[in-house]
Amino acid sequence: MSESPSRVAIVTGAGRGIGAAVARRLAADGFAVGLLDLDEASCTRGAGAITAEGGRALGVSLDVSDTEQVEAAVTRVAEELGPPTVLINNAGITRDNLLFKMTDQDWDSVLGVHLRGSFLMSRAVQKYMTEQGWGRIVNLSSTSALGNRGQANYSTAKAGMQGLTKTLAIELGKFGVTVNAIAPGFIATEMTAATAERIGMSFEDMQQAAAQEIPVRRVGQPEDIANMAAFFVSDQASFVSGQVIYVAGGPKA
Numbered sequence: 001m002s003e004s005p006s007r008v009a010i011v012t013g014a015g016r017g018i019g020a021a022v023a024r025r026l027a028a029d030g031f032a033v034g035l036l037d038l039d040e041a042s043c044t045r046g047a048g049a050i051t052a053e054g055g056r057a058l059g060v061s062l063d064v065s066d067t068e069q070v071e072a073a074v075t076r077v078a079e080e081l082g083p084p085t086v087l088i089n090n091a092g093i094t095r096d097n098l099l100f101k102m103t104d105q106d107w108d109s110v111l112g113v114h115l116r117g118s119f120l121m122s123r124a125v126q127k128y129m130t131e132q133g134w135g136r137i138v139n140l141s142s143t144s145a146l147g148n149r150g151q152a153n154y155s156t157a158k159a160g161m162q163g164l165t166k167t168l169a170i171e172l173g174k175f176g177v178t179v180n181a182i183a184p185g186f187i188a189t190e191m192t193a194a195t196a197e198r199i200g201m202s203f204e205d206m207q208q209a210a211a212q213e214i215p216v217r218r219v220g221q222p223e224d225i226a227n228m229a230a231f232f233v234s235d236q237a238s239f240v241s242g243q244v245i246y247v248a249g250g251p252k253a
Contacts, residue, residue: 008082009233010034010074012064012121013091015042017189018140021222022088022229023057024050029230031086032056034077038063038091056081064091064117074124083128086233089118089161090140094191096150096198107153114157118164126172135177136233139165140225141244143185143252158183162244169242178241180232185248186210187220215250 009026013019015037027033027050035050037043040061047059058080062069077084093113095106118139129135144151145158162181169179186192188207196206207219228247231237246252 006032006082007086008032008034008077008084009086009088010036010077010084010121010125011088011090012036012117014046014059015039017191018184018187018222018225019088019090020046021226022090025223025226025230026086026088026233027053027055027057029234031233032081033058034073034081034084035059036062036064036073036077036091064121065112067120070117070120070124074121074128078128083132084125085129085132085134086136086138087121087125087129088138088140088229088233089121091117092140092157092191094151094154094195096154096195098150099152102152110153111157111160114154115160115164118161122164122168126168126177129172129177130175133176135172135175136237137165137168137172137177137179138229138232139179139181141165141181141183143183143246143248145183146253165244166242173241178232178238180237180240180242181244182225182228182232183244183246183248183252184225185214185220185246185250185252187222187225189222214248218249220247220249 009031011023014023014035023033023035035043035046044059047057050057060073062073139161141161142158144155165181193203196203
């Protein structure tokens with residue numbers, strides 16, 4: 001990769017799973033990385049691991065759905081690492097339930113983290129990108145955007161991420177900023193392991209069952225998503241914007 005080592009990336013939900021993998025990959029590609037997560041210990045630990053390997057990183061705890069916390073976190077990254085010109089909107093939660101059992105809080109909390117959080121983060125970071133005349137935003141959607149039983153809230157949020165992606169691509173393109181989305185299929189993470197536990201299935205059995213439904217006959221790993229993110233944020237992807245790529249081992253949309 002030919003990225004400038006002075007470029008700074010922010011990854012939300014970077015404490016574990018996909019976010020942690022993306023943060024590690026961007027650090028390996030020469031970016032300084034701000035790891036943002038509600039779990040302070042996990043993002044600080046991740047930043048420490050990157051620093052120990054010779055990279056530049058900072059862990060910051062925040063609730064991405066809180067405007068003041070978002071502004072403060074982005075300002076801190078800018079002051080300590082430099083102006084952030086890459087943003088990975090990955091923070092997400094699930095509160096799965098069938099519609100008739102889904103509570104107001106189940107709905108509000110999921111849309112708050114995914115959609116409000118991505119809006120607040122994008123708004124806070126775009127000023128650094130437009131000032132620099134270069135930027136990359138990558139939003140994490142999901143195959144659940146196409147509909148998934150028990151996930152009316154999550155599916156709606158992930159579909160919304162695609163609309164946000166396309167609109168920001170239109171608005172920010174003239175400033176040298178591209179905006180794209182990655183829609184993962186089944187990825188082996190703590191979140192999918194929790195889903196297996198919730199439905200009373202071993203995680204190993206769940207992965208084997210999922211793999212049988214995937215054309216490439218395996219489930220995804222966080223690194224599969226990190227590889228796609230690394231391309232989207234590269235100079236080589238400067239003519240790719242407003243796109244949703246399903247990284248799911250087969251065609252989804």
